Amino acid sequence: MLETRLNFKLLEMCADCGACYNVCPSCLHIEGYDPRAVIRDILAGTHERWLTSKHIWQCLECHHCLEICFQHYGFENAMTALRTLAIKKGITPTQVKKGWDMFAKSGRLGEPSPMRKRLGLPEPPGSAKEEFLKLHSLYRESRLPRKGKV
Ligand code: SF4
Numbered sequence: 001m002l003e004t005r006l007n008f009k010l011l012e013m014c015a016d017c018g019a020c021y022n023v024c025p026s027c028l029h030i031e032g033y034d035p036r037a038v039i040r041d042i043l044a045g046t047h048e049r050w051l052t053s054k055h056i057w058q059c060l061e062c063h064h065c066l067e068i069c070f071q072h073y074g075f076e077n078a079m080t081a082l083r084t085l086a087i088k089k090g091i092t093p094t095q096v097k098k099g100w101d102m103f104a105k106s107g108r109l110g111e112p113s114p115m116r117k118r119l120g121l122p123e124p125p126g127s128a129k130e131e132f133l134k135l136h137s138l139y140r141e142s143r144l145p146r147k148g149k150v
């Protein structure tokens with residue numbers, strides 16, 4: 001699955017480069033967060049251990065690595081591909097699963113913090129929940145097998 005999702009040629013260059021370590025906030029501040037180690041394992045076909053690692057979920061998707069990358073490819077793509085694979089295999093951290101379940105049900109990732117009231121801030125705008133739920137249900141229907149089709 002990773003071979004079809006990732007460009008291994010570009011990842012090979014990434015594994016030898018490492019320029020992003022100085023701009024990636026997770027590399028700079030989270031001990032053990034090491035996308036190049038992940039990429040090397042992907043290339044060697046030994047990436048399974050990362051599927052249960054918290055590190056693949058610590059990529060902030062901030063795109064800093066892609067912005068400075070000479071090939072516009074590397075760290076973020078590898079981390080995203082592993083998260084997708086982990087989800088497909090049902091290995092999802094509880095917090096992520098809760099967040100997704102809430103989003104699918106309500107169109108929101110969380111409720112506004114009570115701190116807003118305490119600080120005297122106005123209520124945030126509505127979440128367009130009804131429109132979201134309608135779109136979500138249309139999307140789900142579109143993925144159901146059609147009658148008469150195999
Ligand atoms: S993402 Fe690009 S700049 Fe960063 S380490 Fe990989 S190849 Fe180098």
Ligand code: SF4
Pocket residue numbers: 020023024025026027035058059060061062063064065066075076079
């Ligand atoms: S997108 Fe992920 S890997 Fe890239 S710089 Fe941000 S945190 Fe680091």
